[in-house]
Structures are given as structure tokens and as C-alpha cells.
Amino acid sequence: MSILPHPVRPAVVLLSxxxxxxxxxxxxxxxxxxxxxLSFRYGQRHQYELTCAQRIAQARQVAxxxxxxxxxxxxxxxxxxxxxxxVPKPQSAEEIGRSIPVTYVPARNTIFLSxxxxxxxxxxxxxxxxxxxxxxxSGYPDCRPEFIRAFETMANLATKRAIEQHHTIRINTPLxxxxxxxxxxxxxxxxxxxxxTLSCYDPLIGGxxxxxxxxxxxxxRGFQDAGFLDPAIPKV
Amino acid sequence: MSILPHPVRPAVVLLSxxxxxxxxxxxxxxxxxxxxxLSFRYGQRHQYELTCAQRIAQARQVAxxxxxxxxxxxxxxxxxxxxxxxVPKPQSAEEIGRSIPVTYVPARNTIFLSxxxxxxxxxxxxxxxxxxxxxxxSGYPDCRPEFIRAFETMANLATKRAIEQHHTIRINTPLxxxxxxxxxxxxxxxxxxxxxTLSCYDPLIGGxxxxxxxxxxxxxRGFQDAGFLDPAIPKV
Numbered sequence: 001m002s003i004l005p006h007p008v009r010p011a012v013v014l015l016s017x018x019x020x021x022x023x024x025x026x027x028x029x030x031x032x033x034x035x036x037x038l039s040f041r042y043g044q045r046h047q048y049e050l051t052c053a054q055r056i057a058q059a060r061q062v063a064x065x066x067x068x069x070x071x072x073x074x075x076x077x078x079x080x081x082x083x084x085x086x087v088p089k090p091q092s093a094e095e096i097g098r099s100i101p102v103t104y105v106p107a108r109n110t111i112f113l114s115x116x117x118x119x120x121x122x123x124x125x126x127x128x129x130x131x132x133x134x135x136x137x138s139g140y141p142d143c144r145p146e147f148i149r150a151f152e153t154m155a156n157l158a159t160k161r162a163i164e165q166h167h168t169i170r171i172n173t174p175l176x177x178x179x180x181x182x183x184x185x186x187x188x189x190x191x192x193x194x195x196x197t198l199s200c201y202d203p204l205i206g207g208x209x210x211x212x213x214x215x216x217x218x219x220x221r222g223f224q225d226a227g228f229l230d231p232a233i234p235k236v
Numbered sequence: 237m238s239i240l241p242h243p244v245r246p247a248v249v250l251l252s253x254x255x256x257x258x259x260x261x262x263x264x265x266x267x268x269x270x271x272x273x274l275s276f277r278y279g280q281r282h283q284y285e286l287t288c289a290q291r292i293a294q295a296r297q298v299a300x301x302x303x304x305x306x307x308x309x310x311x312x313x314x315x316x317x318x319x320x321x322x323v324p325k326p327q328s329a330e331e332i333g334r335s336i337p338v339t340y341v342p343a344r345n346t347i348f349l350s351x352x353x354x355x356x357x358x359x360x361x362x363x364x365x366x367x368x369x370x371x372x373x374s375g376y377p378d379c380r381p382e383f384i385r386a387f388e389t390m391a392n393l394a395t396k397r398a399i400e401q402h403h404t405i406r407i408n409t410p411l412x413x414x415x416x417x418x419x420x421x422x423x424x425x426x427x428x429x430x431x432x433t434l435s436c437y438d439p440l441i442g443g444x445x446x447x448x449x450x451x452x453x454x455x456x457r458g459f460q461d462a463g464f465l466d467p468a469i470p471k472v
Contacts, residue, residue, distance in 0.1 A: 070306050075358040107354035110394045114350040118343035122311040140396075147393040154386035158346045163377045 010034045010063070011127035011172075012120045014112055017052030018199045019219055020175055023187040024131035025060060027174045030190055036123050037065040038116055042108075043073025043081040048207035052198045059193060064123075068115055078105040080201060087202040089212040103201055103214065109142035113151055113171065120169065121159045128155075129172045135179050148173055180222025188228060195231040209233065246270045246299070247363035247408075248356045250348055253288030254435045255455055256411055259423040260367035261296060263410045266426055272359050273301040274352055278344075279309025279317040284443035288434045295429060300359075304351055314341040316437060323438040325448040339437055339450065345378035349387055349407065356405065357395045364391075365408045371415050384409055416458025424464060431467040445469065 011033035013025045028035050039053040050067065057065035073081035079088070079102040087103060109132065116128045132143040141147060152171045161167035175183050187194060199219045200209035209216050209232065223230040247269035249261045264271050275289040286303065293301035309317035315324070315338040323339060345368065352364045368379040377383060388407045397403035411419050423430060435455045436445035445452050445468065459466040 066310060068307070068310070071304070072354065074302060074304070075354050104396050105354075106357040106396070107350055107394055110353060110390070111347070111350040114343055114347040117346060118308065118311050118341075121342040141399045142394045144393070147390070150386070150390035150393050154346070154383070154390045157380070157383040157386050158343055158378045160340050160342070160377055 008034050009127070010036060010123045010125040011129055012036050012038055012116045012123065012125050013062075013129040014116055014131070015039050015053045015057060015065070016131075017049035017054075017056060017197060018131075018215070019187070019194065019197045019222070020131035020133060020183060020199075021053075022056050022131075022192055022194075022197050023183050023190070024129050024175055025056070025062070026187060026190040026192050028127070028129045028172070029060065033127060033129075035060070035062040036119060036125065037062045038112075038119055039065065039067045040112060040115075041067060041069045042105075043071045046203055046207075048203055049198050051207070052196055055196045056193075059196060066119060070111070070115075072105055072108065072111070075106055079103045080105050087210075087213050089210070090214060090217055104140055107142070109140070109147070110151070113155075117155050117159065117169065121161050124161075126168055127170050127172055129174070131175050132173050133175045133178065133180075133183070135177065143176075145173070145176055148176070179225070180218050181225035184222045184226040184228060188226070193231075197232060199232075244270050245363070246272060246359045246361040247365055248272050248274055248352045248359065248361050249298075249365040250352055250367070251275050251289045251293065251301070252367075253285035253290075253292060253433065254367075254451070255423070255430065255433045255458070256367035256369060256419060256435075257289075258292050258367075258428055258430075258433050259419050259426070260365050260411055261292070261298070262423060262426040262428050264363075264365045264408070265296065269363060269365075271296070271298040272355060272361065273298045274348075274355055275301065275303045276348060276351075277303060277305045278341075279307045282439055282443075284439055285434050287443070288432055291432045292429075295432060302355060306347070306351075308341055308344065308347070311342055315339045316341050323446075323449050325446070326450060326453055340376055343378070345376070345383070346387070349391075353391050353395065353405065357397050360397075362403055363406050363408055365410070367411050368409050369411045369414065369416075369419070371413065379412075381409070381412055384412070415461070416454050417461035420458045420462040420464060424462070429467075433468060435468075 011028050013035050015021045015037040037057045079085040155169040156162050199215040201213040201215050202210045249271050251257045251273040273293045315321040391405040392398050435451040437449040437451050438446045
């Protein structure tokens with residue numbers, strides 16, 4: 001009796017270097033996918049998250065890691081790409097998500113998923129993973145399930161493979177209904193090294209999280225509720 | 237009696253520097269839109285079409301012209317971005333469109349429309365114009381009406397303006413059901429200077445059209461059927 005090898009199933013995973021996308025990558029690997037990670041240098045205020053993405057890609061031994069240069073800062077209008085707009089600092093996680101904040105980058109997930117679709121087509125991948133979350137999130141329109149489903153419908157009409165080979169594209173959002181605490185707990189179970197991740201929108205020099213932006217507040221509450229210490233926070 | 241000024245209605249127009257996108261731009265202007273043109277340096281084999289786009293934008297006095305740098309060549313797989321894949325040279329226009337050709341660039345219109353959506357959001361534009369055509373075309377999946385409608389549905393779930401201000405996004409495809417001859421005739425009527433446009437996939441040095449790729453064949457037949465001489469062809 002011989003054991004047949006599993007066929008390679010490639011998947012494209014959007015990897016920002018933050019907590020959510022890293023747990024999403026670990027889930028794709030646990031499901032048996034060969035991961036092609038995709039990151040962007042898109043004019044974000046700081047480059048630390050890209051350094052984190054590169055370390056995570058290496059630590060998790062992905063099949064490939066593509067970094068696309070794309071200056072979304074030319075459009076302006078977001079605190080994440082325009083240094084003249086301050087990043088808001090809420091008093092607590094409860095204040096977050098009541099309206100779409102200035103950290104929203106116009107059409108960012110649409111653009112990132114479109115480029116992931118191109119990479120998926122050239123890698124022969126039917127699966128795209130994105131770590132969006134519609135519970136503990138900042139209120140971005142392009143993190144909602146209805147947006148993801150509409151993108152998937154469009155993607156299945158957009159590509160040569162989808163048309164000629166009936167190659168169905170799936171947009172996988174394994175975190176979309178998890179709380180931040182559940183995301184942290186899932187990552188811990190899958191052996192994610194959270195010390196490699198950076199969630200902060202506005203880190204200090206050296207990539208130290210500010211501790212008070214939306215992303216830091218949500219992360220703190222996530223670790224607290226899950227009952228873990230955040231290994232990325234320097235222990236003074 | 238005072239005459240009220242027309243309110244400015246901004247529109248984003250994708251402008252490649254070719255015949256179709258230039259006629260599309262002229263249609264948007266005739267409909268009274270203030271045009272924000274958008275072009276891409278996306279790793280295409282030749283840069284002449286960008287030079288054409290810049291001249292057209294200037295000649296038609298658009299409100300703004302944004303050129304985005306985005307290297308789609310990293311994905312490979314297309315004769316338009318990979319110099320090692322030859323551009324096919326059909327014997328006539330009748331041979332074109334039977335299958336999706338190697339000039340297809342993975343997910344190109346999806347990516348271009350996504351970035352147009354970001355520009356539209358920052359310019360306060362509800363209208364995006366793209367010169368796709370589903371009759372005299374090369375068989376690309378992302379030129380079909382069903383793709384455009386699915387993109388529009390997705391776009392209306394994607395952005396802050398769409399959600400907070402019920403700001404409907406429309407993807408306008410005025411050429412989608414025109415023959416190439418009708419596109420040429422429309423451009424002539426609207427005063428398009430076709431000598432500024434370049435359609436060729438594989439021009440000679442100096443931006444002289446090769447005369448035998450898909451795009452050249454379709455353009456030749458368009459001018460012929462419309463009964464005009466193509467002013468962009470050097471008269472030897």
C-alpha cells in the first residue's frame with residue numbers, strides 16, 4: 001500500500017505584518033495550503049510593518065513572498081498615508097468603530113484584493129485569504145462580509161482562468177466573525193510568534209507600538225480577554 | 237434673470253493613450269464632466285502610450301492627470317509586460333477574439349478600476365469611465381458587460397463615501413457596444429485628434445505602430461469601415 005502525496009494547493013495570503021493577517025496565514029497553512037504571501041509598500045506612514053511581514057514570511061516558511069510597490073499616498077485623505085493627518089488616539093477600545101475613521105485608506109482592500117487576484121491567477125491559486133474582521137474592527141466598509149461576497153462574485157467574472165478553466169476563486173475570511181480574543185487564542189494554538197507582529201498605526205522609532213491608537217487598543221483588549229500577555233510589548 | 241452656473245461634476249477617466257480611452261474621455265467631456273484622467277506605468281513593454289496619454293490629457297485640458305506606478309510585470313504571464321513572450325501577429329482582424337490571447341494581463345482592468353475607485357473617492361467623483369468594448373475586442377474577460385456590472389456592485393459596498401453619504405458609483409462604458417468604426421466616427425465627431433493616440437502593442441522605435449498586432453489590425457479595420465484615414469499612420 002502506498003500513500004499518495006497530497007497535491008499542492010496554492011493560496012495567496014494578504015500579509016500586512018499585523019496580528020490578524022499573521023493568524024490568517026497560520027490558518028491557511030493549517031488547512032494545508034502552500035502559501036504565497038503578498039504585502040504592499042503603499043505609502044504607509046511607517047515601514048516597520050513591512051519588516052515584520054518579511055520576518056513572519058520567513059519564520060512561517062511560505063512558498064513565496066511578493067512585495068508590491070504602490071503609492072496610495074498620492075490620493076491623500078488618510079491618516080495612514082498622510083503624515084499631516086494625526087492618527088486618532090481613543091481613550092479605550094469601546095470608542096472604536098462608531099464611524100469610519102481617518103485611518104481609512106480609500107478603496108484599500110479593493111485594490112489589495114485585485115492585486116491578490118492577479119497573483120492568484122499567475123500562481124494557479126483558487127484561494128485568497130484576507131484577515132478582515134467585522135466584530136472588533138475600526139468600521140471600515142471594505143471589511144464587511146457583503147463587500148467580500150461582492151468582490152468574490154466580480155473576481156469570478158474577471159480572469160482568464162475563471163472563464164476558460166471554470167477555475168473558481170474563493171475569498172477566504174476565516175477571522176471575519178471572530179472577536180480579537182478569539183483571534184489571539186487561535187494564533188496561540190497554531191504557534192504564531194506574536195512577538196514578530198506589529199499592529200500599531202503610529203509606532204515610535206524602532207517600531208515600538210504607541211499603545212493608544214485604535215489598533216493598539218483593540219490588540220490590548222484582545223490579549224487581555226484571551227488571558228495572554230502580548231509578547232510584542234516590551235517588558236520594562 | 238441670472239443664469240446659474242452648472243455645478244462641477246467630476247469624473248475619473250482611465251486613459252491609456254490608445255484610441256478607445258481617448259474617445260471615452262471625449263464622451264465624458266461632452267457629457268459635461270470635469271475629467272480627472274488616470275494612467276498607469278504598469279511594466280508595459282513600451283512607454284510610448286504613456287507619452288501619448290500625457291499629450292492627450294494636455295490637448296483636451298483635463299482637470300488633472302494622475303499617473304500611478306505599479307509593476308504588474310512581477311506577475312509575468314503576459315506578452316504586454318514580459319518581453320520574452322512575443323506579441324502575436326494575426327493575418328487579419330477576423331482572426332482576433334476566438335480565445336483569450338497572451339496579451340491578456342492578469343486582472344488588469346480589476347486593478348485599474350480599483351485604483352480609479354480610490355481616485356474617485358478622493359475627488360468626490362461618482363462617475364468612472366472606462367473605454368472597454370465587447371464587440372471588436374481581443375476576447376479579454378474583464379471587458380465584458382457582466383464583469384463591469386459586478387465591479388460596480390462591489391464598488392458600491394467598498395467605500396466610505398458610498399456607505400456614509402449614499403454616494404452611488406457608476407462605471408460608465410460608453411463604447412461597450414460600439415464597433416471600432418463607430419468609435420472612430422464618434423471620436424471624429426467630437427474633435428478627437430487621433431494623431432496623438434497609439435494603439436499598437438508592439439511599436440517600433442519612436443512609437444511607430446507595427447501594423448500587424450491585434451490592436452493595429454482592429455484599428456485599421458475601424459478607420460477603413462468608418463471611411464477615414466488614420467492620421468497616426470505615417471504617410472510615406
